[in-house]
Amino acid sequence: MSDQDERPENRLRRELPDEVPASERESTAPSEPRPEPQRDTAPKAAPLPEPESVPGAAPASDDHPEAAEPAPTGRQRLAAGLWPPRLTRAQFIVALLLFGLGFGLAVQVASNSDSDSALRGARQEDLVRILDELDDRTQRLEDEKQGLEKQREELQSSSDQAAEARKQTAEKEKQLGILAGTVAAQGPGITVTVDDAKGTVESDMLLDAIQELRAAGAEAIEINGVRVVANTYLTDSGKTVSVDGNKIDAPYRFKVIGKPQDLEPALNIPGGVVQTFEKEQATVSVERSNKIVVDALRQAKQPDYARSSSR
Numbered sequence: 001m002s003d004q005d006e007r008p009e010n011r012l013r014r015e016l017p018d019e020v021p022a023s024e025r026e027s028t029a030p031s032e033p034r035p036e037p038q039r040d041t042a043p044k045a046a047p048l049p050e051p052e053s054v055p056g057a058a059p060a061s062d063d064h065p066e067a068a069e070p071a072p073t074g075r076q077r078l079a080a081g082l083w084p085p086r087l088t089r090a091q092f093i094v095a096l097l098l099f100g101l102g103f104g105l106a107v108q109v110a111s112n113s114d115s116d117s118a119l120r121g122a123r124q125e126d127l128v129r130i131l132d133e134l135d136d137r138t139q140r141l142e143d144e145k146q147g148l149e150k151q152r153e154e155l156q157s158s159s160d161q162a163a164e165a166r167k168q169t170a171e172k173e174k175q176l177g178i179l180a181g182t183v184a185a186q187g188p189g190i191t192v193t194v195d196d197a198k199g200t201v202e203s204d205m206l207l208d209a210i211q212e213l214r215a216a217g218a219e220a221i222e223i224n225g226v227r228v229v230a231n232t233y234l235t236d237s238g239k240t241v242s243v244d245g246n247k248i249d250a251p252y253r254f255k256v257i258g259k260p261q262d263l264e265p266a267l268n269i270p271g272g273v274v275q276t277f278e279k280e281q282a283t284v285s286v287e288r289s290n291k292i293v294v295d296a297l298r299q300a301k302q303p304d305y306a307r308s309s310s311r
Contacts, residue, residue: 122270129265133216136262140217178220181227181298185220189257189292190264193285196250200280203234203241206252209273210234213256216266220257220294224248227296260288 072080122130155164177183192209194201210228213221221228226243235242240249256263264286267273274284 126270130269133262133265133269136259137215137217140262179230180300181220181229181296182300184293184295184297185257186291186293187219187257188260188290189218189220189255189288190260191287191289191292192254192256192267193287194250194252194254194277194282195285196252196280196282198281199239199250201241201250201252201277201282203236205273205276205280206241207234208276209254209267212266212273213254213258213263216258216262218256218258218263222255222294222296224253225296227294227298229298255292255294257292257294264288 151168155168174183178185194206194209206223210221210223210232223243226232226246226248228243232244237247240247241252242248267284267286274286277284
């Protein structure tokens with residue numbers, strides 16, 4: 001019989017072994033169903049987020065398990081570059097000069113603001129009085145200029161120039177004697193009395209009063225019997241004041257020769273002499289007079305080194 005005539009079931013039987021071992025049969029036997037493992041129904045914890053990597057930070061290695069320190073930020077690097085300062089000698093000198101310039105400008109601005117604030121808070125009549133005083137000073141300077149020009153013209157036009165020169169020299173000597181305090185003087189002026197009951201008036205306040213009177217056109221000044229001249233100095237001597245080494249006590253009495261209409265307003269300007277004394281709880285009285293006599297004299301001092309340069 002040929003292979004083509006062989007049936008399929010015979011071919012299958014021939015290919016399968018005749019007997020199957022018992023162990024294989026047991027293994028092939030249907031096994032009992034095993035119990036399924038219990039599933040964990042508890043919610044799982046969320047995984048921890050991995051640490052973000054910092055730009056520029058070095059990764060942790062096995063040798064250094066700790067996390068590496070983050071790199072400094074731009075602000076930290078800028079602060080480290082600025083402090084501590086690293087100045088050269090030239091930079092230090094420039095900074096010192098700039099500081100001195102700024103300090104000087106601040107002081108100048110502060111002084112200007114103080115004077116401006118004093119005038120800004122002044123009353124209208126005070127401002128008018130200050131303006132009148134400035135006009136009077138300008139007029140005095142103009143009169144003095146005209147007088148000098150007149151003297152020059154007289155000298156140039158006089159037929160006897162020598163006699164005219166002697167006459168003007170004598171007049172000039174009298175004027176210089178009044179200014180030097182070597183001759184007595186009289187004329188219109190004012191009397192200023194400063195009553196300092198508490199002893200708070202100091203020498204610099206009296207000196208400011210003298211300077212203000214001179215700026216207002218005072219030609220002769222006497223204070224408590226002491227003639228005030230160009231080189232007069234005032235010092236504090238305990239509770240009293242010394243003028244050229246002569247102690248004077250309160251009340252301080254000024255005898256001033258000059259134009260009363262100019263002298264009195266100069267003392268009463270805002271922030272001036274009178275207000276300064278009143279801040280120290282001293283009282284000031286000013287009296288005008290048509291005749292003030294200044295008879296305290298100073299001895300003429302011959303200069304040791306200065307000589308006339310005229311020929």
